[in-house]
Amino acid sequence: MPSLIAARLAARLGRLTASRRVVVAAVARQRGHFTAEALAAGLPIVGRATVYRTLKLLTEAGVLCRVLMEDGSLHYRLSGPGHHHHLVCVACGTIQDFSGCDVNGMVAQLAKGKAFTVEGHWLEVYGRCGGCGGGAS
Ligand SMILES: [Zn+2]
Numbered sequence: 541m542p543s544l545i546a547a548r549l550a551a552r553l554g555r556l557t558a559s560r561r562v563v564v565a566a567v568a569r570q571r572g573h574f575t576a577e578a579l580a581a582g583l584p585i586v587g588r589a590t591v592y593r594t595l596k597l598l599t600e601a602g603v604l605c606r607v608l609m610e611d612g613s614l615h616y617r618l619s620g621p622g623h624h625h626h627l628v629c630v631a632c633g634t635i636q637d638f639s640g641c642d643v644n645g646m647v648a649q650l651a652k653g654k655a656f657t658v659e660g661h662w663l664e665v666y667g668r669c670g671g672c673g674g675g676a677s
Pocket residue numbers: 605606618619620624625626637
């Protein structure tokens with residue numbers, strides 16, 4: 541898994557400094573989603589600022605995406621390809637991606653006639669996954 545991330549990174553970011561490589565390797569070891577704080581806590585040899593900067597870099601490169609959990613905490617996870625959103629289970633914390641977003645059209649409609657240029661949107665969907673009693677039809 542580290543090699544997959546490294547390959548995706550190499551294609552987009554070019555060379556990484558040694559400390560950033562430590563952060564990338566730690567990201568590759570994560571299962572599911574994680575917070576920047578937890579990652580930084582596990583990497584005492586790397587400065588917090590470096591951890592945060594590298595996460596930002598990985599996010600901008602499309603390797604990671606940010607997920608706003610229902611409790612307001614911001615988590616990171618390996619990103620699926622392209623524009624997508626997340627189905628977040630509030631019981632077990634499992635996150636699933638979904639694409640086929642139709643928000644852009646709605647937002648463009650909302651912004652119509654207002655002095656506002658839309659540059660993006662953020663949407664998370666909270667609920668229960670199948671394993672937590674969610675209704676899978
Ligand atoms: Zn995502």
